[in-house]
Amino acid sequence: MNIKNLIAMYEREKAQHGKNAYRYVSKLLSEAKDLHQIAFLQSKTAKKAIREGKLPQPDQSWRAFKGKNLEKLIEYIIKDEIQDLGLKVINGNALERTEGKNLTEELSKVKRNLLVDYGEYGYHLPDVDLIIYEPKTSKIIAVLSSKVTLRERVAQTGYWKVKLVADTTTKHIKVYFITPDEDGTLTIKRPTKKGRAIVEIDTDGCYVLSEAQIEESDKVKMFDRFIPDLQVLLNT
Numbered sequence: 001m002n003i004k005n006l007i008a009m010y011e012r013e014k015a016q017h018g019k020n021a022y023r024y025v026s027k028l029l030s031e032a033k034d035l036h037q038i039a040f041l042q043s044k045t046a047k048k049a050i051r052e053g054k055l056p057q058p059d060q061s062w063r064a065f066k067g068k069n070l071e072k073l074i075e076y077i078i079k080d081e082i083q084d085l086g087l088k089v090i091n092g093n094a095l096e097r098t099e100g101k102n103l104t105e106e107l108s109k110v111k112r113n114l115l116v117d118y119g120e121y122g123y124h125l126p127d128v129d130l131i132i133y134e135p136k137t138s139k140i141i142a143v144l145s146s147k148v149t150l151r152e153r154v155a156q157t158g159y160w161k162v163k164l165v166a167d168t169t170t171k172h173i174k175v176y177f178i179t180p181d182e183d184g185t186l187t188i189k190r191p192t193k194k195g196r197a198i199v200e201i202d203t204d205g206c207y208v209l210s211e212a213q214i215e216e217s218d219k220v221k222m223f224d225r226f227i228p229d230l231q232v233l234l235n236t
Contacts, residue, residue, distance in 0.1 A: 001036040001065070003072045010073060022077065022223045025209040026180045029066060029148070036062050071129040071146045074178055081227045085234060088135045092128045092143075109138030114170065116163045126160040127153075128175075132230070141233070142174040142204075150177070150185045150195030150206075158202030174204040174233065178223065181208050189215045196220065205229070 009028050014021040040061050075089055082089045095103070095111045103111065110133050115123040128143040143164075145157045154177055161175040177199060181187070185195035186208055192200075199206040200219045207223040208214055216222065221229070 001032060001039050003069050003076075005035070006032055006069050006073050007076050010077070019224060022209045023211045025070075025073070026148075026182055026211070029070070029180070033062055033066070036065055066148060067152075070148060074144070074146050075130055078227065082132060082230075085227075085231065086134070087132055087141060087234075089130055089132050092125070092131055095125055095131070106135060106138055110140065113138055113140050114143070114173070116160075116170070117167055126163065127156060128160065140170075140173050142176055142230070144176050144178055146178040148180055149183045150179060150181065150199070151183065153177075154195050154198050154203075154206075158198045161203050176226075177203055177206040178226075179206065179208060181210050181212070181214070184212065186220050187212060187214050189217060189220075 006028070009032065010021060010025075013024045013028060017024060045061075071091065075091060079089055090107070090110070095107065095114070110131065111125070113133075114125055114131065116126055117123055126143065127145075129146050130144040131140060132142045132144070133140045143160070145153055145160075147153045157175060157177050164170040164173050164175060179186075185193045186199070186206065189196070200217065203219070205219045205221065207221055207226045209223045214220065214222065
């Protein structure tokens with residue numbers, strides 16, 4: 001089970017549901033989990049654990065797979081439309097892994113334009129999953145974090161928004177959260193759950209990939225509003 005399998009499953013949903021395929025990401029992930037666990041139990045890691053009298057841990061393996069590949073799936077979903085806007089999107093790990101080595105001039109500038117200043121403790125990249133930028137200037141337009149539920153990282157996303165706003169070089173960068181919201185944190189505005197409060201106050205917005213109906217606001221919207229909102233941002 002890998003990202004290619006996940007993309008193929010998404011394309012199947014897209015063939016059936018068209019532009020609303022994003023609503024079925026949780027269904028897709030549930031199906032992928034079953035397939036991943038079957039594959040894991042047949043893996044060398046699981047067989048070794050059984051030989052040693054230990055219980056295999058497919059859930060632990062799935063959590064790592066899900067987190068890494070949800071962001072890749074979102075990148076796949078938005079990439080073409082981002083390029084149609086004259087922008088590029090890259091995975092945040094592309095900047096982290098190299099630590100300045102073997103980066104193209106374009107990506108080297110992107111990295112410098114995203115660094116957060118910690119004074120005597122140096123410059124560090126924020127923890128973000130996807131970066132949208134203008135390729136001719138390497139100007140960063142927005143950064144995205146993506147998790148299955150808000151509780152996994154929404155407070156950290158709010159923290160990075162505060163740090164980026166504090167510097168004149170990075171204050172223009174929009175900080176968004178994208179999630180299937182499987183725990184229903186965003187469903188209603190009142191009474192407001194903590195995760196939604198953080199989104200409303202400490203981020204530039206959250207886009208939801210869900211079959212559920214949510215009470216939308218200026219900051220919380222269904223995922224199909226992301227590209228149109230990005231277009232508006234570029235024209236302001």
